[in-house]
Amino acid sequence: MRYDYSKIEKKWQAVWDENNTFHAPNTSDKPKFYALVEFPYPSGQGLHVGHPRPYTALDIVSRKKRLEGYNVLFPMGWDAFGLPTENYAIKNGIHPKKVTTDNIAHFKSQLKALGYSFDWSREVDTTDPKYYKWTQWIFLQLFKKGLAYKKEFPINFCTVCKVGLANEEVVNGVCERCGGEVVRKVKNQWMLKITEYAQRLIDDLDGLDYIERVKTSQINWIGRSDGAQVDFSIEGKDDVLTVFTTRPDTIFGCTYMVISPEHPLIDKYSSEITNIDAVLAYREEAAKKSDFERSEIAKDKTGVKLEGINAVNPISGEVIPVFISDYVLMTYGTGAIMAVPAHDERDYEFAKKFGLPIIEVISGGNIEEGAFTSKDGVCINSGFINGLKSTEAIDKMIEVMEEKKIGHRQVNYKLRDWVFSRQRYWGEPIPLVHCDKCGWVAIPESELPLELPEVENYQPTDNGESPLANMPEWYETTCPECGGHAVRETDTMPQWAGSSWYYLRYMDPHNDEALASREALEYWDQVDWYNGGMEHTTLHLLYSRFWHKFLYDIGVVPTKEPYAKRTSHGMILGSDGTKMSKSRGNVINPDEVVANFGADTLRTYEMFIGDFEKTAPWSENSLRGCKRFLDRVFNLYEIVNDAGGYSKDLEVTMHQTIKKVTQDIDGLKFNTAIAALMSLLNAFTDKGSVTKDEFRTFLILLNPIAPHITEELWEMKGFDGMISGVQWPKYDESKMVEAVIEIPVQINGKLRAKVNVSKDADNAAVMEAVKEDETVKGYLNGKTIVKEIYVPGKICNIVVK
RNA sequence: GCCGGUGUGGCGGAAUAGGCAGACGCACAGGACUUAAAAUCCUGCGAUCCAUAAAAUCGUACCGGUUCGACCCCGGUCACCGGCACCA
Secondary structure, eight states, X not given: OOOOHHHHHHHHHHHHHHHTTTOOOSSOSSOEXXXXXXXXXXXXXXXXXXXXXXXXXXXXXXXXXXXXXXXXXXXOEEOOOSHHHHHHHHHHTOOHHHHHHHHHHHHHHHXXXXXXXXXXXXXXXXXXXXXXXXXXXXXXXXXXXXXXXXXXXXXXXXXXXXXXXXXXXXXXXXXXXXXXXXXXXXXXEEEEOGGGGHHXXXXXXXXXXXXXXXXXXXXXXXOEEEEEEEEEEETTSSOEEEEEESOGGGGGGOOEEEEOTTOTHHHHTTTTOTTHXXXXXXXXXXXXXXXXXXXXXXXXXXXXXXXXXXXXXXXXXXXXXXXXXXXXXXTSTTXXXXXXXXXXXXXXXXXXXXXXXXXXXXXXXXXXXXXXXXXXXXXXXXXXXXXXXXXXXXXXXXXXXXXXXXXXXXEEESOOOEEOOBOOSSSOBOOEEEETTTEEEXXXXXXXXXXXXXXXXXSOOTTSOOGGGGOHHHXXXXXXXXXXXXXXXXXXXXXXXXXXXXXXXXXXXXXXXXSSOHHHHHHHOSBSEEEEEGGGTXXXXXXXXXXXXXXXXXXXXXXXXXXXXXXXXXXXXXXXXXXXXXXXXXXXXXXXXXXXXXXXXXXXXXXXXXXXXSOEEOOHHHHHHHHHXXXXXXXXXXXXXXXXXXXXXXXXXXXXXXXXXXXXXXXXOHHHHHXXXXXXXXXXXXXXXXXXXXXXXXXXXXXXXXXXXXXXHHHHHTOSSOGGGSOOOOOOGGGSSOSEEEEEEEETTEEEEEEEEETTOOHHHHHHHHHHSHHHHXXXXXXXXXXXXXXXXXXXXXXXX
């Protein structure tokens, strides 16, 4: 019989749909398991072969968990707001909603063709007003708790398109689309205070089962650094210049100070700075530079001395000059630093260029050659902390500064607040109005969702405002508090908003009263396993952990963290080993693979392609190999006999394979799970016959990976019900060892022989059998045995002289 | 520059509480079936030595160390991939 994958796959997909086979009820006697994959952005290109890799992986986990008796929630939805859709809409004059609806329909049919066990009754779409009602609601709570505020913030602005651009749209300093000049334009934007959660976002990683590199990248991104804030007085003024430093132990080595070009000190003392023209010119120069240019010239230090202004080192009393330079950032610390050239590379470089003194205050390096930045040293030239180790000196210095009230211990984070405004149409409207009298006011929750109005043109306005700013009939309104004149916020939310809480909506997707009911939130609790790309391990994960913690604080969710476990998959490259792209012509279309080889083959192949966490190149030959495997599985049907149980000679292999597949699926090692099933299949065909129970077990083990073919064979063989409803097989450790085991024998660490012993033989008996072996005898002849090592059941090594 | 990751046959990759390196698959070669081809099945497949086989020797990026024993642990070097860019 022929393996007609196309017919089989369509048949079973229809059966699963009709029977709601994978529906997850919100109450159950079974233990719950929540498996989550990142919902896709439904782009116009349709599904990419990269998508099925993580989806298949967690589909396998979900299907297996169901067979193991869990009530499994495995949902899917659409992260559908976003720039490409908006740009497509602008270009083709089609409403973004229409574009989105079409794209979702296409994506959905493609996903269905792959046989995923999603609970489609829980599908969510971030652009659906019923969904974004709650995105807006969460924003309002943040606003009410003072965690949303307005701030001047620079955006990338294309001078040709007259549009604000996202960072990824700026390529080499010019607009990605038109090549026009991109400048930084300051705009008043909504910000979210994620920095208030910085410490908790670090601390709470502790109890989570995230792969290590995800944890480290989160920690690095938040970037905690411990140090001190110190006030340097300004000579002749009753004023201070405050700096942040992680190295208060080096303060005696501070020979000058540097402030950022935007530092307010400059304006404050502009009349006393004798070279104010040069200073302002430098500032202007720095402001003109884009981030791109600033990083391009990262190496070469520039700056201007503030003539007429000096600072006083509060510890040594020394009078030191003050410079401005763009290597000091206004956005970190206090925007000013104490420069210790002997022990900081950037200060060293700057001091060399401007001929400033370099004083060594920590021994251990060679300051003729470069800065000594290590804390493995002892203080010298440092008055009362001389002789102390760096780390001790830090504590001592902070103590003294706190006594003298000139400084204190301080923790800083690299993490910045989240810029939450976008000057775009295709996003959630921000549900606030600005009242002439009351300022920013939240719209009443009863008015949510605040829906996007229909507009003629999705193009942003000439001055970079959102298209909504062209619609007075929409933005003109009254203040909910005083009834006076007010205007709506015309900025919309970033794409990150909808994806920050979607896992909660899946728990209770049709609720009109709340983002999800308390019962549902409590029942489903944390996501048990969340898999997604490495590109989302910083921002998306951080943003959604932040929102979750906020929702916990206001009593909406019962858990402190959203995701108990996080794993990441590697990318799939083109067969030439480079990233798939249209221009290289190495893009593989999943629809064609499904048509030519079947969904089960695609699933099996994507799991067999290599280590799940690493990138792997596409290989059509290897894909054919997987098809061949499934062909052979299908033909296995021909050699199934009516015998029950496992046959004697395969019993050990059966139990070993069950264990291997069970553990490998839990451990993300799908490639070796499939290899084990291939080996078992080889054992069956070598033998020429399979018992009914061996076949049954084999089908269940393969089912999560290749669900259609296994359902079909299950039915053909007349097993009860559907394979999707059976129990996962168990293995018995005691049946996993052969009666006779082969022990490799090494002489002086080199493999020389193999000896068969009974599995029950004790160590002495094994050693005796080893020494009886003819080959071994030859090696021992005329030598003295120095040492004998026997690792039971594993290996034996004899050291001779 | 910093952080993270990875280096194993012709290729994708197995094997780490330190214990038979190369499972499984691909490609390739030979054979069977066939009028023939495809498909399928069988056999071989790290390198050197060799008529062949056995045996032996060498082999997990490179150099060195620890150990009875190292792909695995330690020290150093190199290459590639990803992320971040002056974070005081």
